[in-house]
Amino acid sequence: MKNILVLFGGCSSEHDVSVVSASSVIKNIDPEKYNVYMIGITKDGKWYLYEGPVDALPEDKWLTTGKLTPAVVSPDQGVHGITVVHEDGPENIRIDVAFPVLHGKNGEDGTIQGLFQLAGIPFVGCDMTSSAISMDKILTNTVADQNGIAQAKWDYVTEFDYKTGAKTLEEIATKLGFPIFVKPANAGSSVGISKAHNFDELKAAVELALQHDTRILFEEFIDGYECECAVLGNDDVINGIVGQITPANEFYDYDAKYSNAASILNIPALVSEELRDKVACEARKTYKALGCSGFSRVDFFVTKADGRVLFNEINTIPGFTNISMYPKMIEAAGISYSELCDRLITLAEEKWGK
Numbered sequence: 575m576k577n578i579l580v581l582f583g584g585c586s587s588e589h590d591v592s593v594v595s596a597s598s599v600i601k602n603i604d605p606e607k608y609n610v611y612m613i614g615i616t617k618d619g620k621w622y623l624y625e626g627p628v629d630a631l632p633e634d635k636w637l638t639t640g641k642l643t644p645a646v647v648s649p650d651q652g653v654h655g656i657t658v659v660h661e662d663g664p665e666n667i668r669i670d671v672a673f674p675v676l677h678g679k680n681g682e683d684g685t686i687q688g689l690f691q692l693a694g695i696p697f698v699g700c701d702m703t704s705s706a707i708s709m710d711k712i713l714t715n716t717v718a719d720q721n722g723i724a725q726a727k728w729d730y731v732t733e734f735d736y737k738t739g740a741k742t743l744e745e746i747a748t749k750l751g752f753p754i755f756v757k758p759a760n761a762g763s764s765v766g767i768s769k770a771h772n773f774d775e776l777k778a779a780v781e782l783a784l785q786h787d788t789r790i791l792f793e794e795f796i797d798g799y800e801c802e803c804a805v806l807g808n809d810d811v812i813n814g815i816v817g818q819i820t821p822a823n824e825f826y827d828y829d830a831k832y833s834n835a836a837s838i839l840n841i842p843a844l845v846s847e848e849l850r851d852k853v854a855c856e857a858r859k860t861y862k863a864l865g866c867s868g869f870s871r872v873d874f875f876v877t878k879a880d881g882r883v884l885f886n887e888i889n890t891i892p893g894f895t896n897i898s899m900y901p902k903m904i905e906a907a908g909i910s911y912s913e914l915c916d917r918l919i920t921l922a923e924e925k926w927g928k
Contacts (some may be wrong), residue, residue, distance in 0.1 A: 586678030696926035758787035803857035814903030818843030
């Protein structure tokens, strides 16, 4: 049997989502084929091998349930796995494939992926470079522009330029017009994102975004349907059934994504089959342009006025909770959650070598 390492938690603002996603992943990895090792990362960055019930992961109950032993992923390719620090000395455990279920910073921004590449451990998902580019919304938009992928008008500012007046909010508002979406360049699950309708709201939105990053993205408001596409594969990619979000809140923010309440998930999306096909085609194109592998969820707007398909963002470790769109869209295409986990592990082996 192969040893699979699932990492969960982390220091990001999406820690609480990660532990729920990871519990779903672990429950759906075939125990007849794989031994699962669990490493949890606390909100303050401590790493532990967790040996306890999977149901204790949500709400961080794992910290007080089961056995916790300090452990790390070793960058030494001779170890090819994790080092567990027992009281009577260290133990090395070989890992065949790692499955990082870490959303947001230090999870899908290339940092943990770089560690696995150093260690020579095959891992699920995008590599370091594509993860880093896809996490940074400014870099993502730049790549999209260079590859002819249609998207909303956008601009950005650094904290230094904003505070020194080298670039003003008046310039940005003139270019984009109100309302304006304001986003930290590096954050996931809509954390730190605001919709500004005037200059006062725009200034407040920038101050909020600066709590999460020193580079801020501005995007024009698009009056459209929010459609998403699950992409799966390395070189030869497929997609799930395109879905559509009807947000509970004014836009699909963190609470709307993970509160269970009110937001409506439609699979297939409530747009024409022709537009769903267009979204899927653009999703695959975006996935390849960004150098993705394994899996990603690619989000778009379909404009209400004229049916244009505009790229919004990409998530290289999309939510895997029981209400998350990625596994639901893949399931609608005929691939069960358990089969999805198995395919992701196989894709990791194919990309990085067994």
